Amino acid sequence: MKNQRQAKILEIISTKNVETQEQLLAELQEAGFRGTQATISRDIKEMRIVKELTNLGTYRYAVSGNEQTSTFSTRLNTIFKECVVRVDYAQNIIVIHTLPGLASAAGAAIDAMSMRTVVGCLSGDDTVIVVMRDINAAATFCGEIKNLLN
Amino acid sequence: MKNQRQAKILEIISTKNVETQEQLLAELQEAGFRGTQATISRDIKEMRIVKELTNLGTYRYAVSGNEQTSTFSTRLNTIFKECVVRVDYAQNIIVIHTLPGLASAAGAAIDAMSMRTVVGCLSGDDTVIVVMRDINAAATFCGEIKNLLN
């Protein structure tokens, strides 16, 4: 439950501008999770999410961009594992299948890894398309992901 | 005064583990500055400093490592304000009119904001089309842009 919730949190904050924990809570409840602000505060701490200032002068929660803290933290790692169902690749494209609704979470986790070989990724509902720099990189990364999963 | 204080803040948080604004205030006063916690809150916001989790499980203030918070994008932000002429939206599409030839600049600035609710944007000569995730996001972001322009 906790992992799913945190995966959802990842998805929410990477697709919406969330200014407060109460707001995040509301979104979570909308998605069918239950919980309280206290739990979210703990999740945020555990996931190393930070509250940053946008260029519009508003605050928003975001995955930490600091090298020190974003080295694909074990937590993101766990979440990633939880929601990925299957991985494969062709040419320089990796396709990741996830549990329904959690593709964005997986995508956010991949972004947070900030791999140099990843050109970018696009998340749908249960599928993430990852564009790699070349075929080699795709093979390698796909292997690493599979490795991670078992 | 403000600049000096903020410079000192930078120095302090990069040499000590500061967990709260009160603590930072104490350090500042030690260094001969005067002020209140409210002022520090404003400084922190302005400087885009974030509160992150250390590996020890404690919190600490740190300079943001996120790309969209760099001074470069702050500059883009300024440019953005200067080249936008008019903003409006319909459904989930925002249309931004700019001074002739400056649409790409505005588009780049929007990209640099990396707003979660922005799916993508396309710039012509004096017009930018911004595709938002949904109607609500369009209304909100459009309002925020107008707000920014004053």
Added chain:
DNA sequence: GGGAATACTGAAAATTTATGCAAAATATTT
């Protein structure tokens, strides 16, 4: 210099976030 606009600040209120503690849920061991 004088007046208007702008930026800065403190005090207090309002909001937001973190946490101690006990209970509930989950996992582990026997």
Added chain:
DNA sequence: AAATATTTTGCATAAATTTTCAGTATTCCC
């Protein structure tokens, strides 16, 4: 399965942060 340990959570509240409002200082422009 029962007993025990561990993790997770809610509640209440403490702690921390943001913001409003009002006042002061500063800058700008004539």
